[in-house]
Amino acid sequence: MSPLLEVRDLSTQFATRNGPLKAVDGVSFTLAEGEIIGLVGESGSGKSVTGFSILGLVDPPGRITGGSVKLAGRELVGLPASELRRIRGREIAMVFQDPSATLNPVLTIGTQMQLALEAHERIGAAAMQDRCVAVLTRVGIPDAARRLDAHPHQFSGGMRQRVAIAIALLNRPRLIICDEPTTALDVSIQAQILTEMRSLAEESRTAVIWISHDLATVSSIASRLLVMYAGRIIEEGPIAAVLRQPHHPYTAGLLASLPARAEPGTDLVQIPGSTPSLFDLPPGCAFQPRCGFRTAACTIMPDLVPTGMGRSHRCHHPLGEIPA
Amino acid sequence: MLGFMIQRLLQALVVMLVISALVFIGVYAVGNPIDVLISPDATQAIREAAIKAYGLDQPLWKQYLDFLARLVRGDFGRSFIYNMPVLDLIASRIPATLELTLVAVLGATFLGVPLGMYAGYRPDSVLAKIIMTVSIFGFSVPTFWIGLVLIFTFAVQLGWLPAGNRGDTATLFGVEWSLLTANGWKHLLLPALNLSLFKFAMMVRLARAGTRETMLTDTVRFARAAGESEFTILRRHVLRLIAIPIVTVFGLEFGSTMAFAVVTETIFSWPGVGKLIIDSISSLDRPVMVAYLMLVAFFFIIINLLVDLSYAALDPRLRTRRAT
Amino acid sequence: MSATTPLARFWDDFRANTLAVIALGVVIAIVLIALAAPLIAPQNPYDLATLVLTDARRPPGFVGSKGFTHWLGTDAQGRDLLSAILYGLRISIQIGILAGVIAFGIGATLGTFAAYFGGRIEALIMRIIDLQLSFPAILLALVLAALLGQGKGPLIAALVTAQYAYFARTAHGAASAERSKDYVEAALSTPLSPRRVVFRHILPNCMPPLIVVATVQIANSIALEATLSFLGLGLPVSEPSLGMLIANGFQYMLSGRYWISIYPGVALIILIVAINLVGDQIRDQLNPRLRR
Numbered sequence: 001m002s003p004l005l006e007v008r009d010l011s012t013q014f015a016t017r018n019g020p021l022k023a024v025d026g027v028s029f030t031l032a033e034g035e036i037i038g039l040v041g042e043s044g045s046g047k048s049v050t051g052f053s054i055l056g057l058v059d060p061p062g063r064i065t066g067g068s069v070k071l072a073g074r075e076l077v078g079l080p081a082s083e084l085r086r087i088r089g090r091e092i093a094m095v096f097q098d099p100s101a102t103l104n105p106v107l108t109i110g111t112q113m114q115l116a117l118e119a120h121e122r123i124g125a126a127a128m129q130d131r132c133v134a135v136l137t138r139v140g141i142p143d144a145a146r147r148l149d150a151h152p153h154q155f156s157g158g159m160r161q162r163v164a165i166a167i168a169l170l171n172r173p174r175l176i177i178c179d180e181p182t183t184a185l186d187v188s189i190q191a192q193i194l195t196e197m198r199s200l201a202e203e204s205r206t207a208v209i210w211i212s213h214d215l216a217t218v219s220s221i222a223s224r225l226l227v228m229y230a231g232r233i234i235e236e237g238p239i240a241a242v243l244r245q246p247h248h249p250y251t252a253g254l255l256a257s258l259p260a261r262a263e264p265g266t267d268l269v270q271i272p273g274s275t276p277s278l279f280d281l282p283p284g285c286a287f288q289p290r291c292g293f294r295t296a297a298c299t300i301m302p303d304l305v306p307t308g309m310g311r312s313h314r315c316h317h318p319l320g321e322i323p324a
Numbered sequence: 325m326l327g328f329m330i331q332r333l334l335q336a337l338v339v340m341l342v343i344s345a346l347v348f349i350g351v352y353a354v355g356n357p358i359d360v361l362i363s364p365d366a367t368q369a370i371r372e373a374a375i376k377a378y379g380l381d382q383p384l385w386k387q388y389l390d391f392l393a394r395l396v397r398g399d400f401g402r403s404f405i406y407n408m409p410v411l412d413l414i415a416s417r418i419p420a421t422l423e424l425t426l427v428a429v430l431g432a433t434f435l436g437v438p439l440g441m442y443a444g445y446r447p448d449s450v451l452a453k454i455i456m457t458v459s460i461f462g463f464s465v466p467t468f469w470i471g472l473v474l475i476f477t478f479a480v481q482l483g484w485l486p487a488g489n490r491g492d493t494a495t496l497f498g499v500e501w502s503l504l505t506a507n508g509w510k511h512l513l514l515p516a517l518n519l520s521l522f523k524f525a526m527m528v529r530l531a532r533a534g535t536r537e538t539m540l541t542d543t544v545r546f547a548r549a550a551g552e553s554e555f556t557i558l559r560r561h562v563l564r565l566i567a568i569p570i571v572t573v574f575g576l577e578f579g580s581t582m583a584f585a586v587v588t589e590t591i592f593s594w595p596g597v598g599k600l601i602i603d604s605i606s607s608l609d610r611p612v613m614v615a616y617l618m619l620v621a622f623f624f625i626i627i628n629l630l631v632d633l634s635y636a637a638l639d640p641r642l643r644t645r646r647a648t
Numbered sequence: 649m650s651a652t653t654p655l656a657r658f659w660d661d662f663r664a665n666t667l668a669v670i671a672l673g674v675v676i677a678i679v680l681i682a683l684a685a686p687l688i689a690p691q692n693p694y695d696l697a698t699l700v701l702t703d704a705r706r707p708p709g710f711v712g713s714k715g716f717t718h719w720l721g722t723d724a725q726g727r728d729l730l731s732a733i734l735y736g737l738r739i740s741i742q743i744g745i746l747a748g749v750i751a752f753g754i755g756a757t758l759g760t761f762a763a764y765f766g767g768r769i770e771a772l773i774m775r776i777i778d779l780q781l782s783f784p785a786i787l788l789a790l791v792l793a794a795l796l797g798q799g800k801g802p803l804i805a806a807l808v809t810a811q812y813a814y815f816a817r818t819a820h821g822a823a824s825a826e827r828s829k830d831y832v833e834a835a836l837s838t839p840l841s842p843r844r845v846v847f848r849h850i851l852p853n854c855m856p857p858l859i860v861v862a863t864v865q866i867a868n869s870i871a872l873e874a875t876l877s878f879l880g881l882g883l884p885v886s887e888p889s890l891g892m893l894i895a896n897g898f899q900y901m902l903s904g905r906y907w908i909s910i911y912p913g914v915a916l917i918i919l920i921v922a923i924n925l926v927g928d929q930i931r932d933q934l935n936p937r938l939r940r
Contacts (some may be wrong), residue, residue, distance in 0.1 A: 017660075056547055059540070087550030102546035106564045115560055116550040167550060337777060346807060350795055464920040466871045468878045469894060469913040476901050476910075487902075539861065580784035587786075591898075602879060610841040615789065624783055 004207050005031040005054070005175060010067035010077075012046075012053045021278050023049040023062065025231035028304075033174065034205040038218030038239065040254070041228035042275050047211045050228070052211075052291070055092055056084045071175070090120045093168035097180040098231050101161035103152040109163050110148030135166045140196060158189035165193075167271045169200065175207045182217060196223050215254055219243060224310070230276060230286035233304060237311035244261055245320040247313035250287045252279050286316070293317040332632060336625045337349035341392075343621040347614055348391050395618065405604070410615040414597055419499045420490055421589070421596030425582045427503070427516040432523035433574055440531025441558060441566075447536060455528060462525030467584060471518045471591035478514060485514050488593035515592040519585060523577055530573055534566030575631035579624050661933050668929035674922040682737040689731035690716050694886065708907055721907040723896060727888075729907065733915045736890040739883065740916070743800065744870035747807035751869075752862055754808065755815025760854065762816070764846050774820060777813045783935035786812035789872055793881040803882055807869050818861045822854035856934045864929030867920045874916055890916045 012024040024046045031037055052058050056076060068272035069076040071091060072126040088094075095101045102221050104112055113132045117123055120236065123131070129148070136144035139162040161181060168176050178197070181191040187249055198221050201208050212218050218225065220241070225242045227235040227250065235248040246252040273290035276282060282289050284299040291298070297316045306312040307322050366374070382390070394400075400410040440459075443452040479487035491511030494504035502508025538544060539562065547557045588599035593599070597616065604612035663669060681688070691698055708721040708729075720729040762773040780788070789810040796802030826832055827850065835845050877891030878883040884894065890912045897908025 035389035055549060057545065059545075084555060085548075086551055087551070094546070096542050096546055096549075098542065104543050104547075104561050104565065106567075107561070111560075115547070115552055115556060119551040119553065119556065144598040164546070167546075171551070210442050350791070460921060460924055461917075463866065464871070464924045465917045466874050466878075466913075466920075468875055468891075469909075469916065472894065472898060472901060472909050472913065476906055480902055480904065526801075580786075583784035583787040587791065587879065590879060601790075605790070606880060613791075613794070620787065621783075 001028040004033045004035075004072055006068075006070040006073075007050075008070075009053065010048050010050065010053055010069060011065045012058055012062060013065045015061040015063075016207050017210055018279055022231050023278065024053055026067070027228070027231075027233055028067075029226055029233065029236065031175070031207050031209065034201065034207055035224065036210060036222045037224045037226060038199055038222030039085045039209055039211045039226045039228065040213065040215055040218055042213055044230075044275055044278070045228040046231040047213075050181050051179050051209060051211050053219065054177060055088055055089070055094055057094075061209065064201075072229040086120070089116060089168075089173065090171040092174055092175045092177065093171070093173040094177045094179065095161070095164050095168050095181045098184045099164045100152065100184075102164055103160060105152055108151055109155075113148070113170060116170050120171050131170065132166075135169050136163070138200065139163075139166045139169070141166070158185055159191065161185060161193060162196075165197070165200075169204075169206075172204065173206065175209070176201070177209045177211070179211045180213070183212070183214070184266050190217065191220075199219065215243075216258055216260060227254070228247060230278060230281060232286065232314065234287070234314045235312070236304075238309070241309065241311060247307070247311070247318040247322065248287075248315045248321060249291050249293050249317070252319055253290075293319075329633075332629055336629060339625055340622065342393060344395060344618065345388065346602060347617050347621075348388050365382060374515075399616075400615035403604070403609055403612050405609050410611045413612065414600065414615060414619060415532060417595060417597045417600050419501060420594060421582055422584050423501055423503050424512065424515055424519060424588070424596060425578065425585055427512060428520035428524055429574065429578050429581050430494050431516065432520040433529050433570075436527025437531045437563075437570060440528035441535045441562065442530065444532035444535025445539060445554075445558060445562075447532075452532075454554045456532070459525040459528040460517050462521040463529070464578045465521075467522055468587045468591060469473045470521055471515075471588055474514050474518055475591070486511050487514070490595060515588050515594050518592070519581060522584065523581055526573065526577065527570070530570055531566060534569060535562055538562045538565050571634050572631050575634070582623070583620070658933065662929060665929050668925055671922040671925035671929075674918065675926060678737060678919050679741060679923070681734065682741050685731075685734040685738045687925050689734045691728040693727045693732040693735050693888065699758040707905070708911075720911045721802075723893060723908045729893075729911055732888055732893055733912050734891065736888060736893055736912060737915060737919065739887060739889045740870045740873060740891075740919070742872050743804060743807070743889075744866045747811065748805050748866040750804065751808045751812040751865060752815050752858065752917040755812040755817075756819040756851065756854070756858055758812070759816035759821075759824045760820030760846055760851055763820050763827050764842065764850065766827075770820075773816075777816045777820075780813045781817060781832055785868070786872065786875065789876060790879070790881060793876050796809075798882070798884045800883065800887075803873065803876065806876070807872060810872065811865050811869065812863055814865055815858060817859050819851075819854050822857050826850045826853045860927060860931045860934060863923055863930065867923040867927065870916070870923075871920055 007030070008028050010024055010027045011022065014021040027046070027050055029037070039047045039050065046101060049058065049062070053064050054076070056064070058064060064077055068079065071087065076087065079087075088282065103109070107115075110129075110132060113135075114128060117128055117131065129145070133144045136147065141147060141159060141162055147155075154161070154312055156165060161184075165181070169201050181197075182193050185193065194217065197208070200206070208221075210218055210222050222239055225235075225237060225239045227242075227248065228231055229250050235242065235246065235251045237247075242251065243255065246255055250271070253269070256269040257271065271290055276286060276289065282299075284301050285291070288294045288298040295317065300316075302316045304312050304314045307318075330449070335607065398411060402408065403413050406413050438458075439455050443455045446452050473644040475487045478485045489511060490500075490502045490508060492507040493500035493502050494508070495501075496504060500614045502512050535558075543561060544557055547561050552560075568572050581596075585594075585596060586602055588594065589596045590599035590602050603609070604616070662672075686692070706722045711717050716728075720733065723729055723732060732750050758773060758777075762770040789806040792801060792806035792809055796805060832845065832849060835849050873882055873889060874891030874894070877889045878895040880895065883889050884893060893912040894909045894916075897905070897910075897912070908925070
């Protein structure tokens with residue numbers, strides 16, 4: 001069976017005064033129908049730009065400079081704007097980080113849902129109302145019929161994000177890209193939304209790309225993990241296996257810095273140094289200046305090596321047992 | 325809402341009191357107050373009789389109270405030049421100014437906002453650059469000079485349009501309007517164009533700046549991610565978001581356009597209040613000056629009140645905050 | 649080629665807009681020409697003795713009785729228009745800058761102190777300023793000019809009164825934002841005098857928006873001065889500013905003698921448009937919401 005989404009060598013650059021900036025540099029991965037993958041990295045690692053690139057929503061001065069994105073076998077890169085527009089929302093939807101910034105503050109949520117629906121189909125007022133109420137109820141908004149006339153500011157942060165998710169679900173997309181959708185929310189609400197999102201995806205067989213800087217959040221929803229660093233994927237694999245034994249030292253560093261993994265009373269482990277500027281990447285492996293396993297070989301860019309069991313890594317000195 | 329309105333009305337009352345005091349000091353107390361009340365040609369005996377009659381031998385605070393009392397009764401005195409009650413004189417001139425201002429502001433808004441939105445949406449396009457060049461000229465070139473050029477071009481050289489006066493008028497609700505006759509429109513066109521150019525430039529700039537900023541927000545990204553067309557996004561999301569400053573400016577500018585009509589009316593001999601005030605300043609017809617100032621202040625306070633109320637209508641966030 | 653200091657970076661960005669660079673050049677050139685007017689003008693337009701009435705209202709290119717060519721023609725008094733324009737620019741720039749600087753000083757001080765003290769004082773000052781801002785500047789200037797009489801002093805007073813409020817509100821907005829920032833709280837918790845905090849810490853951070861307002865307001869002052877002079881409420885006839893030259897030419901325009909009004913107007917417009925283009929570019933560069 002062909003995968004739902006197939007990303008090959010995707011590269012996105014931003015033209016800046018200091019020359020082109022490679023925000024996404026040769027990213028490849030596939031996603032099956034109904035699968036949930038986590039895309040993890042620090043800010044500036046290119047994870048959000050990857051999400052926007054899939055949708056063809058990179059704002060100038062950025063643009064996709066190479067590679068391909070195939071949705072159910074159909075190439076999206078290079079599609080005319082009108083074709084892309086028809087795919088957005090109906091085939092691939094997106095949820096953003098801050099619901100108070102994404103929802104239009106001066107329109108009722110009913111109007112905003114109506115606009116999202118009308119973008120893809122002509123539908124009568126009564127049918128539209130039913131659809132909206134059904135979706136809002138599904139994402140856990142009580143008394144949905146009455147709340148259609150409410151404005152975003154009349155909802156709490158968590159409820160607002162549920163509305164945004166409802167809008168994303170409205171046209172029954174096959175893939176939802178979630179760009180840190182719980183980061184701006186309280187921890188308790190984060191957990192609720194994670195659980196709900198997971199069951200929603202399972203029910204409707206919707207695939208999800210969950211973008212986050214937080215390994216802990218991702219591990220509770222995704223089945224597979226992609227780790228990005230400086231625009232590249234550096235490790236990939238089933239989430240349980242990666243968490244048990246990361247191969248890339250950067251992934252290991254991320255794991256070690258999780259508070260839940262630390263012994264009580266000890267300091268959290270930090271990755272030394274800071275994320276390199278994309279203008280000023282070291283030769284070879286971008287992580288090598290911060291890496292404790294660095295050797296002379298690391299000044300040559302390692303390939304993303306598949307090691308079986310769906311795992312791969314981009315490191316000359318992988319950690320743990322690598323099956324031959 | 326009611327409490328808010330009462331509060332604003334009380335504020336307006338205080339402001340009117342302050343302005344009346346300033347006008348009193350400005351026009352009556354500075355210079356010889358008797359000049360305000362009777363013609364400079366009057367004989368000494370009449371002067372002294374008038375000083376007594378108007379209580380100018382009284383202390384200043386008493387005089388101010390009398391002045392207020394007369395204002396409240398609507399007694400603004402008589403114009404020396406036209407020898408008729410000032411209030412009637414101004415009332416007879418208001419329709420001319422009103423129709424001129426109305427045509428100018430409406431024209432500027434309905435043309436300026438869409439063009440400005442386009443310039444903000446595609447800031448690097450040739451059309452946007454043309455729009456912005458026109459607007460920067462409209463913004464920079466003094467109204468009076470444009471008026472001269474318009475007269476020279478269309479009235480003197482081409483002879484297409486008349487250069488002054490209202491032309492034929494028709495009566496509606498007991499008031500004469502140039503708007504109702506073809507000949508009146510011909511007379512109205514040049515002055516309205518002259519008066520609207522500055523407002524047009526302002527609307528263009530406002531709409532452009534608002535659109536440019538709004539296009540970069542997550543609200544627009546989210547709408548795009550939902551597959552809404554660019555036209556829908558501009559018309560339903562962006563226009564609503566930039567409407568608040570535009571309505572404010574529309575209201576405030578309506579007032580200041582009436583003020584700017586002073587210049588246009590002088591150039592085009594348009595018999596409105598603006599021409600009246602310039603004539604009365606040059607002929608030292610002080611009762612007309614006082615009445616004009618008080619009326620303009622009153623008018624501005626009403627406009628501010630209306631703008632505040634329309635804010636509440638346009639921005640739902642404000643509405644609830646004030647209701648509670 | 650990445651620039652090092654903020655100012656150099658600013659100039660780099662500025663240079664990218666060719667139009668703005670040209671405009672800046674034009675502004676500098678006009679200011680220099682206006683300063684040098686007494687040296688380069690063919691005639692002193694204020695010296696009534698040099699005016700020859702038979703030379704009045706002559707078209708551009710006319711060779712006058714004094715033997716030199718009036719490249720832009722002559723006005724109703726027989727003044728060489730080119731000279732009158734050069735001197736007029738001088739007055740316009742002088743008044744525009746003077747009014748702008750005074751309004752800047754009063755407005756910025758008032759706005760910053762209002763933001764600094766807060767409470768009732770702030771509410772009162774800002775209420776007055778908002779009120780004044782809702783009132784059109786041209787009317788205010790018109791009334792003041794009418795009440796105060798003609799002359800440079802009253803005219804500048806009228807312009808300042810009409811414009812200081814813009815500076816005050818901008819300074820207040822910027823200073824309130826600064827006031828709530830941590831570094832001001834930190835500076836206040838040290839034994840520095842409040843005045844020092846305002847002038848050394850808050851005010852410098854409010855400068856960028858104030859500079860934008862200043863460019864716009866100087867251009868506005870110049871336009872407003874011309875308008876008032878056109879309406880006969882500005883400078884006395886003995887010192888013809890550009891506005892008055894235009895006003896004097898108005899009556900002759902209807903008989904086709906366009907040059908008396910048109911050329912001073914063109915000079916005025918070039919100056920104002922150039923200032924506004926420079927101001928526009930600075931504004932776009934300083935707008936953090938457009939930065940990427």
